Amino acid sequence: MADQLATGSRRGLKPALPLLLPAYLWLTVAIFLPLSAMVFFSFMTDLPLAEKEWAFTLGNYTAFFSQGLYLTLLLASLRLGLEVTLWCVVIGYPAAYVLAKVLKGRSREAIFLLIILPFWSNGLVRIFSWAMVLREGGILDTTLNAVLPFKINIDLMYSYPAVIIGLVHSYVPYMVLTCYLTLQAIDDSLIEAGRSLGASRFQVLKRVIIPLSMPGLIAGAALIFVPVVGSFMEPRILGGRTGTFYGTIIEDQFVAVFNWPLGAALSFILLAVVLIILALAAPVLRRAG
Amino acid sequence: MCMPRLTAFLTATAVFVSALAAQAAEEVHVLNWKGYGADEPWAVADFEKATGFKVVNDFFNSEQEMLTKLRTNPGLYDVVMINAAFNDQAMAGKLIQPIDASKLSNYADIAKDKANSPMLNHDGKVYGVPWVWGLTAVAINEKSFDKPPTSIAEMWDPAHKGRVIIRDDAVEAVQFGAIASGQNINDIKDMEAVKAKLTSLMPQIKTFWSSENDWNQMVASNQIDIGTYWSGSADRAKTHFKLPVSLVIPQEGAVAWLDAFSIPAGSKNVAGAEAFINYMIDPKFYVEWVTKVGAPVSANTKAVETLPEDAFNRKVMGNPEVAKRIQFQAPITDEQREKYLALWQELKVNVK
Amino acid sequence: MATTRILEWLGRFYIFLLLAFLYLPIIIMALMSFNASPFYQLPFEWTTDWYASLWQNDQLIAATWNSIEIAVITTFISTVLGSMASLALYRYEFRGKKLLQALLFPPIAIPWLITGTAMLIFFFGIGIGRGLVAILLGHVALALPYVIVVVSARLQTFAPELEEAARSLGANQWQVTHRVTLPWIMPGVIAGGLFAFAVSFDQFVVSYFLSTPGQTTLPVEIYAAIRKGFTPEINAVSTIIIVVSMALMLLTARFFKFGGEK
Numbered sequence: 001m002a003d004q005l006a007t008g009s010r011r012g013l014k015p016a017l018p019l020l021l022p023a024y025l026w027l028t029v030a031i032f033l034p035l036s037a038m039v040f041f042s043f044m045t046d047l048p049l050a051e052k053e054w055a056f057t058l059g060n061y062t063a064f065f066s067q068g069l070y071l072t073l074l075l076a077s078l079r080l081g082l083e084v085t086l087w088c089v090v091i092g093y094p095a096a097y098v099l100a101k102v103l104k105g106r107s108r109e110a111i112f113l114l115i116i117l118p119f120w121s122n123g124l125v126r127i128f129s130w131a132m133v134l135r136e137g138g139i140l141d142t143t144l145n146a147v148l149p150f151k152i153n154i155d156l157m158y159s160y161p162a163v164i165i166g167l168v169h170s171y172v173p174y175m176v177l178t179c180y181l182t183l184q185a186i187d188d189s190l191i192e193a194g195r196s197l198g199a200s201r202f203q204v205l206k207r208v209i210i211p212l213s214m215p216g217l218i219a220g221a222a223l224i225f226v227p228v229v230g231s232f233m234e235p236r237i238l239g240g241r242t243g244t245f246y247g248t249i250i251e252d253q254f255v256a257v258f259n260w261p262l263g264a265a266l267s268f269i270l271l272a273v274v275l276i277i278l279a280l281a282a283p284v285l286r287r288a289g
Numbered sequence: 290m291c292m293p294r295l296t297a298f299l300t301a302t303a304v305f306v307s308a309l310a311a312q313a314a315e316e317v318h319v320l321n322w323k324g325y326g327a328d329e330p331w332a333v334a335d336f337e338k339a340t341g342f343k344v345v346n347d348f349f350n351s352e353q354e355m356l357t358k359l360r361t362n363p364g365l366y367d368v369v370m371i372n373a374a375f376n377d378q379a380m381a382g383k384l385i386q387p388i389d390a391s392k393l394s395n396y397a398d399i400a401k402d403k404a405n406s407p408m409l410n411h412d413g414k415v416y417g418v419p420w421v422w423g424l425t426a427v428a429i430n431e432k433s434f435d436k437p438p439t440s441i442a443e444m445w446d447p448a449h450k451g452r453v454i455i456r457d458d459a460v461e462a463v464q465f466g467a468i469a470s471g472q473n474i475n476d477i478k479d480m481e482a483v484k485a486k487l488t489s490l491m492p493q494i495k496t497f498w499s500s501e502n503d504w505n506q507m508v509a510s511n512q513i514d515i516g517t518y519w520s521g522s523a524d525r526a527k528t529h530f531k532l533p534v535s536l537v538i539p540q541e542g543a544v545a546w547l548d549a550f551s552i553p554a555g556s557k558n559v560a561g562a563e564a565f566i567n568y569m570i571d572p573k574f575y576v577e578w579v580t581k582v583g584a585p586v587s588a589n590t591k592a593v594e595t596l597p598e599d600a601f602n603r604k605v606m607g608n609p610e611v612a613k614r615i616q617f618q619a620p621i622t623d624e625q626r627e628k629y630l631a632l633w634q635e636l637k638v639n640v641k
Numbered sequence: 642m643a644t645t646r647i648l649e650w651l652g653r654f655y656i657f658l659l660l661a662f663l664y665l666p667i668i669i670m671a672l673m674s675f676n677a678s679p680f681y682q683l684p685f686e687w688t689t690d691w692y693a694s695l696w697q698n699d700q701l702i703a704a705t706w707n708s709i710e711i712a713v714i715t716t717f718i719s720t721v722l723g724s725m726a727s728l729a730l731y732r733y734e735f736r737g738k739k740l741l742q743a744l745l746f747p748p749i750a751i752p753w754l755i756t757g758t759a760m761l762i763f764f765f766g767i768g769i770g771r772g773l774v775a776i777l778l779g780h781v782a783l784a785l786p787y788v789i790v791v792v793s794a795r796l797q798t799f800a801p802e803l804e805e806a807a808r809s810l811g812a813n814q815w816q817v818t819h820r821v822t823l824p825w826i827m828p829g830v831i832a833g834g835l836f837a838f839a840v841s842f843d844q845f846v847v848s849y850f851l852s853t854p855g856q857t858t859l860p861v862e863i864y865a866a867i868r869k870g871f872t873p874e875i876n877a878v879s880t881i882i883i884v885v886s887m888a889l890m891l892l893t894a895r896f897f898k899f900g901g902e903k
Contacts, residue, residue: 017729023725026785030778031756037766094652103652103653106895112832115659119843120843125875132681133665169663172663215797218794223749241495259627263755270751274750506681
């Protein structure tokens with residue numbers, strides 16, 4: 001419903017082409033064509049290099065099902081993606097609401113910018129800094145022990161929670177800003193009207209605000225869930241020996257054993273799963289709104 | 290896209306790139322690990338002044354990446370640093386060419402066992418000039434030990450639970466497991482024993498390291514007691530960064546590796562490459578490198594002899610007793626590599 | 642009314658907490674750039690040596706300028722092209738639109754490692770090779786989906802009647818876009834641009850594959866450095882970047898309005 005209402009005032013591909021072509025041509029040259037070469041590789045037994053023999057095979061895809069390992073890790077990665085996305089919603093949505101509806105004027109613009117600024121620093125340096133905070137005898141441990149009357153031992157480093165903290169930190173700005181974009185667009189008079197008709201704050205939130213801001217929530221969730229499922233850098237450094245995920249084994253195929261065909265097949269399986277989840281989730285989320 | 294056409298494209302590009310490279314024949318393009326001797330600014334300046342060639346450094350982060358760079362950039366590089374265990378693969382892929390050792394005045398001083406290594410010589414031709422060698426052994430945090438341990442079993446000691454570190458590398462992990470279970474690293478008969486050893490090690494481990502910097506940070510913040518480490522890196526951590534690290538060569542043995550220089554096929558400046566390799570194996574360069582920065586052991590006997598008597602690289606690494614314990618890494622086939630990786634991944638997943 | 646006031650203050654406090662969370666590692670990063678130990682060792686020992694040696698490190702400085710240059714150009718191109726595409730996807734109904742929308746996700750979902758490898762092979766195939774041009778080509782493509790998704794989210798809140806009304810008043814397509822649509826989606830465009838900058842500026846994997854020794858970017862230098870010589874110079878350069886961009890941003894916020902104030 002919302003889809004049809006909000007879009008498509010006009011029909012036809014022709015008038016849309018001048019606007020679409022530059023972006024999609026660029027994507028085609030720099031991403032789709034290169035990735036099609038990878039799709040091609042994923043059906044080969046070996047790379048087409050001078051000294052190697054190769055043939056077509058489905059083996060790289062069936063390999064996924066032949067070992068429980070891949071499925072276990074894929075599920076672990078999906079769970080990680082889901083948890084990080086949920087935390088980002090829980091933390092980011094209220095912040096977006098305050099930013100859009102409570103703060104006014106210059107301070108809003110300033111905070112809008114301040115929220116994304118940390119991501120102009122280097123990702124690896126940020127992860128190293130988190131290591132300083134989370135480790136035993138690190139900043140969190142020391143501070144809490146200085147404040148609290150009793151002795152506690154905090155060593156979150158190299159654990160699953162550390163991975164979650166690091167990833168939520170990296171991705172929560174996406175949620176704040178996309179939700180802000182749709183929340184800010186909601187006319188204040190709509191909210192006031194609801195309130196004056198006797199609806200409680202909660203009802204207004206549930207009936208008016210959340211449904212109207214749904215596009216932002218969905219966009220934010222997609223921009224977080226999708227890359228987190230394939231991540232390997234943050235889990236490896238912050239997760240230590242618990243930091244092995246689906247992204248790790250894809251990386252191994254490329255970096256450690258030079259088996260590009262298998263690595264490519266594993267990533268296209270990931271892509272397929274992610275797209276299916278998005279396709280299933282989007283209508284459900286929209287209806288929930 | 291049609292694959293022969295892609296290959297044709299690659300070749301065409303390569304020819305084009307080589308044509309461009311030909312105009313700059315006075316440059317020596319070197320492919321090596323970053324921060325591994327060949328890119329030391331003082332060395333580059335010294336070499337350029339002495340020979341008039343200009344050095345252009347490029348780097349790789351894994352052996353596989355080095356091979357990929359050689360494959361996709363034929364004619365671009367003049368010198369490449371290759372671990373001896375990969376020399377075979379590079380030669381078989383026609384990525385490197387034979388070297389005329391008579392053009393290198395320092396070649397005669399290279400230890401005979403290294404210079405004649407079957408890994409570097411094929412059909413009577415020299416495909417690699419030994420440069421430095423070192424060990425993947427065990428290093429300790431001196432703060433955690435009153436006296437250095439002698440056995441690899443120390444890593445399984447419950448006293449160090451959660452304070453052990455090993456590298457996130459399938460081949461290194463499996464070969465380490467082979468040593469711990471008393472096997473030949475190049476001919477592992479009992480994979481189950483390796484697996485059992487590593488499985489029982491997993492709960493001891495704090496995290497996996499992937500770069501020298503990881504190791505040094507962990508020691509600096511006193512988070513680890515013991516772990517696998519490279520001899521050159523341990524030396525650098527101690528002498529250059531003044532960290533409480535010392536290397537232990539366990540009685541069970543250690544993995545040794547040999548790094549050598551080769552000249553890629555299609556090099557546009559073979560004379561420059563020869564001059565550069567000769568400079569790199571010169572005792573003068575080595576002594577400056579090892580004192581200023583910290584380095585593995587030179588393959589040049591004269592270079593090692595110029596070190597002080599008590600230098601680690603001379604006293605310990607040159608000790609015949611040590612020489613008996615170490616096992617040099619031989620080439621590994623792709624099948625073995627994938628088998629090792631599968632085992633390593635399984636171990637890492639089961640620990641979760 | 643009192644409840645509203647309290648809720649508003651709670652909200653402000655919450656934003657403060659979020660900013661504290663976001664800036665915690667940044668503050669530590671900045672502190673460590675003034676700490677003598679190259680391994681972030683405590684106790685803290687004040688030094689400005691890392692800034693002094695950064696000043697001498699021509700390679701790192703050159704890479705930083707490359708990064709800034711590429712990120713700025715990437716931001717500009719991807720924001721313009723991305724906003725145009727979002728408009729088309731919003732305005733027009735045609736067959737295959739869902740496919741075009743779905744195609745935005747492969748660049749985000751496929752790990753950059755694979756995309757980077759694929760780009761390297763393909764760019765060699767078509768003769769672009771490696772270097773700053775290749776990096777730019779790749780960065781724009783990676784940033785585009787982010788811009789399109791973000792701007793589209795904002796467009797979803799736009800009432801098409803506004804465009805219709807403007808048209809019925811005799812405005813041509815350009816005027817409609819320029820006067821009606823663009824001001825409305827501006828916050829989305831700004832947010833998309835900020836993401837595009839971040840995607841490019843912190844992009845390591847793809848840049849790594851596409852860079853050559855002379856033409857490299859800051860993250861590539863950093864990742865190469867951690868193998869051996871990682872020093873807090875990296876913290877120093879990151880700190881300078883953050884401080885300068887914060888100043889620029891606050892100035893921008895002072896003089897321009899883009900938050901979508903009604």
